[in-house]
Amino acid sequence: MQAHQLSLSKAVLIAGPTASGKSALALELAQKTGGVVINTDSMQVYRDLRIITARPTVEEEARVPHRLYGHVDAAVNFSAGAWVADAEKVLAEARVEKRLPIFIGGSGLYFKALTRGLSAVPPIPxxxxxxxxxxxxxxxxxxxxxxxxxxxxxxxxxxxxxxxxxxxxxxxxxxxxxxxxxxxxxEGLPPLLPPGEFTALFLAPERDQLYARIDTRFGAMLDTGALEEVAVLAARKLDSLLPAMKAHGVPALIRYLGGEITREEAAEIGRADTRHYAKRQFTWFRHQLPEFEWIAPEAAKGWVEARLP
Missing domain, CATH: 1.10.20.140 (Histone, subunit A)
Structure with a gap:
C-alpha cells in the first residue's frame, strides 16, 4: 500500500508474537497520525491482568487514545464474538472522529474475525x-x-x-x-474490515532474540507486581477454565502461591509457556493470515513512515 492510499478511512493492523515491540510501534504511529490504538489481544482485555499481560502503562495510555484495554472482568468468559461487537463500536467512533484505527495485538483469532468474519454462535447462557x-x-x-x-x-x-x-x-x-x-x-458474520480497507504488518523478530526478551520480561514482571496481581486474582476463587485464569504465567504463579512449587519453578513454567505461545503465533499467522506482511522489528519504523501521508 502506497503512502497516498493510507487515508483515515483505512485501518492499520499490527500483529506479532508477544514481546516483539508491537505496543511501542503502535504508540508511535498513533502519535504521528492522531490515531487510536485498539487492543486486539485476548488477555489484555482483562482489567485484573495489567502487569502479567504487559498491557500499556497508564502513562502510555495517556499519550494517545487507547480502546478495549482492561475493560472486562476476569469472571467473564470473554470471546472473539464479544470482542468483535466491542471493536465494531470503537471502529465506528474512530471514523466519526476521523482517527486512524490502529489494531494491535497477538491474538490471531481476533485478527481473523476482524478481517474474515466470524461464526454466528449465539451467547451461551x-x-x-x-x-x-x-x-x-x-x-x-x-x-x-x-x-x-x-x-x-x-x-x-x-x-x-x-x-x-x-x-x-x-x-x-x-x-x-x-x-x-x-x-x-x-452461518458467519461479515468482516469488520474487508480486503482493501486495511494494511497489515506482522512483526517477526529473530527467534533467539525474541525468546531472550520473553525471559527477561517475565522476570521484570515478577519484580514489578505480577505476583501480587495474580494473588489478588487467585483470592477470587474463579473457575480455572475461564480465559483470564489461563493467561501465561497465571496458573504456575497460583501453584506457587498455593505452596505446590517454588517461585523459580513457577517463573520457568511461565517463561516456557510464553515462549511456546510465541512459536504458535508465528505458525498461526503464517498459515491463517498470509495477507499480513512480515517485517523485522528494526525495519518496522521505515515500513510505517513509508505509508504515512
Missing part, C-alpha cells in the same frame, strides 16, 4: 455453561468427549479427547442451541 463445567469436574473430560461424540461427532473427531476447554465449549453450544458447532460456523 451462564446456567448452561455452569452445568457443563460442573459435569466436567464431576465426570471427567473423557465422559464429556464420549457424549460429544454422540451429539456432535464432527467436533468430537476434530478435538483431542483431553482438550477440556474446547470439549466443554462444543457441548455448551449443543446444550444451549440444539445445534452442533459446525452448523453455526457455516
Amino acid at each position: 451462564a446456567e448452561v455453561r455452569d452445568a457443563v463445567r460442573a459435569r466436567l469436574e464431576r465426570d471427567g473430560v473423557e465422559a464429556l468427549h464420549e457424549e460429544l461424540a454422540r451429539r456432535d461427532p464432527i467436533s468430537a473427531e476434530r478435538l483431542k479427547p483431553r482438550d477440556r476447554t474446547r470439549i466443554a465449549r462444543a457441548l455448551e453450544v449443543v446444550e444451549a442451541t440444539g445445534r452442533a458447532l459446525p452448523d453455526w460456523h457455516r
Whole structure:
C-alpha cells in the first residue's frame, strides 16, 4: 500500500508474537497520525491482568487514545464474538472522529474475525455453561468427549479427547442451541474490515532474540507486581477454565502461591509457556493470515513512515 492510499478511512493492523515491540510501534504511529490504538489481544482485555499481560502503562495510555484495554472482568468468559461487537463500536467512533484505527495485538483469532468474519454462535447462557463445567469436574473430560461424540461427532473427531476447554465449549453450544458447532460456523458474520480497507504488518523478530526478551520480561514482571496481581486474582476463587485464569504465567504463579512449587519453578513454567505461545503465533499467522506482511522489528519504523501521508 502506497503512502497516498493510507487515508483515515483505512485501518492499520499490527500483529506479532508477544514481546516483539508491537505496543511501542503502535504508540508511535498513533502519535504521528492522531490515531487510536485498539487492543486486539485476548488477555489484555482483562482489567485484573495489567502487569502479567504487559498491557500499556497508564502513562502510555495517556499519550494517545487507547480502546478495549482492561475493560472486562476476569469472571467473564470473554470471546472473539464479544470482542468483535466491542471493536465494531470503537471502529465506528474512530471514523466519526476521523482517527486512524490502529489494531494491535497477538491474538490471531481476533485478527481473523476482524478481517474474515466470524461464526454466528449465539451467547451461551451462564446456567448452561455452569452445568457443563460442573459435569466436567464431576465426570471427567473423557465422559464429556464420549457424549460429544454422540451429539456432535464432527467436533468430537476434530478435538483431542483431553482438550477440556474446547470439549466443554462444543457441548455448551449443543446444550444451549440444539445445534452442533459446525452448523453455526457455516452461518458467519461479515468482516469488520474487508480486503482493501486495511494494511497489515506482522512483526517477526529473530527467534533467539525474541525468546531472550520473553525471559527477561517475565522476570521484570515478577519484580514489578505480577505476583501480587495474580494473588489478588487467585483470592477470587474463579473457575480455572475461564480465559483470564489461563493467561501465561497465571496458573504456575497460583501453584506457587498455593505452596505446590517454588517461585523459580513457577517463573520457568511461565517463561516456557510464553515462549511456546510465541512459536504458535508465528505458525498461526503464517498459515491463517498470509495477507499480513512480515517485517523485522528494526525495519518496522521505515515500513510505517513509508505509508504515512
